[in-house]
Amino acid sequence: MTSVPKILVRVPRAGGPSHIGKLIVGDWSVPCTIGAGGLVQTSYKREGDKRTPIGVFPLRYGLFDPVAAPNFPRDLAFPFVPLSDAMIWEEEGPDYNRLVFSEDDERADERLTRRRQEGLFEVIVPIGFNDAVAERGRGSAIFIHAARTDMSGTAGCIGIPREHMLEFSRRLQPGMLIDIDYEESADRVRLDPETPLETIRFTGLVPGPKLIVVGAVHGNETCGPQAILRAIGDCHMGRLSVRRGEVTFLPVANMKAYRQNTREGDRNLNRDLREKTIPEDYEDRVGNRICSLLREHDVLLDIHSFRGEGEPFVFAGPPNNTGPMEPFRHATPEGEFAARLGTSIVIHGWLDIYARFLKERERLGLTSRTISEGVGTTEYMRFSGGYGVTLECGSHDDPRAVEIGYSAIVRALAHLRMIDSSSPSVTVETVIRVADVLVCEAKGDCLEGTWKTGDRVAAGQIIARRASGEVLNAPTDGFIIFPNHTASSGDGLCYFGVASDRARRADIR
Template structure:
């Protein structure tokens, strides 16, 4: 594969009023409608870089969209991307819904993104992360008619997660977000709403489609662009938008997030050098409280998103166990 460009492969106007840019390819045969997003968080440039290469492949004929439609939004948050920051005014991947009266940058973008999400059948949202760790993918719940996240495409969504070429898949995000809300209430901290756990993938499920969030690797690692590029190509083949053999699953670990441990006071900190996806044995010390007490793994499992910078009311880490779900 080609190497990552030395500079970001997509440019945006230096104006907060600039429109979102999308590129859409329409196959000449019927098929599904895929949306691919990059730079929902502005300092995660692997998405724009990978998408730019895929667009060039499509324009040159190296890739031929034979059926269905694919829409690329290389930079979903231009202000944050231009600033090379995670956020413009706030986290775009939280509290996403259509606001009749937008008040900030992410509100205004969200109005357009939610309309795009409603137009499509499935979403691949390309991200990266701080620190070391293996690439992984977030996917959603099993089919259910519950109040929190009703859903009816669990098999198709897990199959999409499995095709991307990464070794780890994780589910259970929104259930754990409800636990964060409860912990903040117990600590008498400013409340959060369940909708604040909603981002692009949750909105796509709410709209009747299915979606995954791909975490390609560390922000500045050139390999992250390679992971994103391969995942987009795999998705196009998996969905039949291009004529390519369906890629085999690369998943070897599926994790069900089951708990979250919250920073309760300043000085609480995640322990050790754990990384997302690391297997931890029962009793392993995962966090240390300000008073010197420790928080340990309740069973054999996995640590997810450990944080040494968590503030009171924020997660020190999430905990998960081996999932019973199979692709």
């Protein structure tokens, strides 16, 4: 799969002006300016603070001034449209952070073309920050535009030397993202991997449920920390006010992996999660503390993202049962919780199929594992007497993943009646039970096509091919789950799901 093209903006943490950085597009780079106040975590960005938000944001289109730049090329790959004198980018009012059109002479000073003499806005590219559901006061009009000749700090935008704007425009591609952050430095590498876990807790004055929200169980899944930090900021500012019960936020569960920007530190934290008397690695030590935290709570929301493409979904637990694998008695409240977090898909049936996956590995003569390898945060939460779900917000690089994670946090608080808000509506449309797993048996085994999680497949349709030429067909109508297009011997090629009868039984509704 082709990765999403990305522009990097990197600013040194120290050793120079806080508003000077570097903009990088592939093998091309130029100096750039950012907000005069430096960088700021997205959740703390405020209107007028002259700071540039950290994060990954979409670039959807550009604007050019046909009067000031009459020779601007019209055949670029990236979509540019001409500025008009009626265009205003609203920085207050009901259309906050929206492009509007007004011929009102009283608003002449607000027009985007007012800076023709400065030459700063001959070419501008809006950055998709706070615009999916614009929140007033959180920051507006964040653009890429020409820098001042003295390279002074901006009001929050990214500035590029004017003489480089045309070359920059030529290098833009449709669907591009901009990734704004600090430079990696030796200081970051030397940070103590044993840094303690940081939790933030808000306790209402009326008794109620205890919710824990966790991010970065896998260190390269950054939508969770960003969504959680935004929720923490909103709690501090009073936009979210916990009235009943208490919520604990754990933005980064696996700090070692997070600082390395890798899925794992020493191993996968979301496997074999249990308290260990003699911890053998970093994840064991972190896991001991996380297990203790989970036992203190009633409900868990664990925020993740995934490689590749696909629709966001919620992974829920089993139906009520008294079996030996995963006994459970909270299927109904967990199902009601899962159905209201904002996704259209809910999947269940993990642990039983993971046991089947291990048997397949054993049949192939590969390293033996125990079923406890399938136990992560949600399984441990259920074992401890509560319930919890995993929210997969979408692709790692999709900036919408943060919005999906944040919305789910608010929906969770509202559903549990921890905040004063109307009950969130049911969004789930499809409930899938994981029914089987296809294992890569040898080099050359591969999926047939570019499957994504949630894709429908018809009975008899080819799913994968063995290196021997054997065709693997869908046994019934169903769904593709967790396709692995780079699977090695012993990995899952994909999981196969079927329509679940739990939707009809109404315990996910």
